[in-house]
Structures are given as C-alpha cells and as structure tokens.
Amino acid sequence: MKQLLKRYRFFLITLLLLLGIAAFDHVRAIKALQVFHFSLKEMLLVIPPVFFLLGFLDVWVPKETMVKYMGPGSGILGVFLAFFIGSAAAGPLYGAFPVAAVLMKKGVSFPNILIFMGAWSTTKIPMFLFEMASLGPQFAWTRLAVDIPGIIVIAFILNQLIGKTEKEALYRKAEELP
Numbered sequence: 001m002k003q004l005l006k007r008y009r010f011f012l013i014t015l016l017l018l019l020g021i022a023a024f025d026h027v028r029a030i031k032a033l034q035v036f037h038f039s040l041k042e043m044l045l046v047i048p049p050v051f052f053l054l055g056f057l058d059v060w061v062p063k064e065t066m067v068k069y070m071g072p073g074s075g076i077l078g079v080f081l082a083f084f085i086g087s088a089a090a091g092p093l094y095g096a097f098p099v100a101a102v103l104m105k106k107g108v109s110f111p112n113i114l115i116f117m118g119a120w121s122t123t124k125i126p127m128f129l130f131e132m133a134s135l136g137p138q139f140a141w142t143r144l145a146v147d148i149p150g151i152i153v154i155a156f157i158l159n160q161l162i163g164k165t166e167k168e169a170l171y172r173k174a175e176e177l178p
Contacts, residue, residue: 046091054102066106074109079152082112086119087128096120104174110167111159118151 005012022029070078089096099120100113108116123144131140 042092043094046095050091050095050098054098057099058102058105061106063106066103066108070103070106070108070112072109074112078109078112079115082108082115083119083123083148083151086116086121087123087125089120089124090126093117093121101174101177104171105177110162110170111155114155114158115151118147118155122147122151 018029018032021032068074070081074081085099086096089099096117100117103113103116128140128144131143
C-alpha cells in the first residue's frame with residue numbers, strides 16, 4: 001500500500017489540488033478537467049501508433065543496419081536519415097522519446113539522436129505544409145533554412161558538452177528498456 005501511494009503520489013497530489021480548486025472555483029476546475037480530457041484523448045490517439053511502429057522498427061531492422069547507416073561514422077547519410085525520420089513523424093514531442101530510446105538500442109550515434117529529436121520538434125513535414133498554407137512560402141522556407149543548420153549545430157555542441165560517461169549511462173538505460 002505504501003509503495004502504491006509513493007508511486008502515484010503526483011497523481012494524488014494533483015487530484016487533491018483539483019478538488020481544492022473545485023471547492024473555491026468550479027469554472028476553473030471544469031476547465032482543468034477539459035484540458036485533462038483533451039490531453040488524454042490526444043495521448044491515446046498518438047501513443048499506440050508510435051509504439052506499434054516502434055515494434056516494427058525493433059523487430060524488422062537489424063542493429064547492424066542501423067549502425068551502418070546512422071551509427072558512429074555514418075557521416076552526412078546518418079544526419080540526413082535522422083532529419084528524414086524526425087521530419088516524417090507526426091505527433092507531439094513526447095512521441096519522439098520512445099523512438100529515440102529504440103534508436104539508441106539500435107546503436108544510432110548520439111549526435112544523430114539529437115538531430116532526430118530536433119527534427120521531430122521543429123521540421124515536421126505536416127507543420128511545414130501548414131506554415132506554407134497559412135503563413136506563406138517565404139516564412140516557411142526561411143524558418144526551415146534557419147532551423148536545419150541550427151539543429152545540426154546544437155546537436156554537435158551538446159554532443160561535445162555531454163561527457164562520455166553520461167552518454168554511456170543513457171545508452172545503458174536504453175538497453176534496459178523492454
């Protein structure tokens with residue numbers, strides 16, 4: 001029982017806060033529940049397909065192939081593939097974390113993982129198409145021209161700043177995932 005309370009303490013504290021808010025302001029509590037409902041629905045629509053595709057990636061693509069094309073020494077091809085995989089994705093950024101973990105398990109280099117995360121967050125194709133339609137091609141192409149070099153520079157700076165032992169610890173944690 002104690003372990004169960006410890007495990008779900010954040011949820012229980014949030015629930016108590018929500019009940020406290022509801023006691024004083026019903027409108028805010030209802031608004032908070034609506035946001036919770038929207039977020040839960042979005043997660044239920046996004047997470048299962050992501051895990052489904054991860055299962056395919058984990059089973060169908062051998063580790064040697066991933067190391068060859070995106071591992072250390074893969075060069076510009078690895079960078080291009082990291083951009084392509086990250087940009088082709090749809091969904092919020094939290095969907096990228098399990099994909100990054102599987103890529104780490106498959107031996108993808110750390111800079112390519114960072115480029116993948118950067119591409120997922122800023123250069124998604126659906127977002128680019130939306131920007132083309134609503135903000136105009138000049139804005140969309142300019143933003144893309146600024147973002148791509150920015151993502152590469154940030155990835156390589158972070159790769160230099162993060163120590164070898166920290167990277168090894170991250171890869172070990174990824175290996176331990178089911």
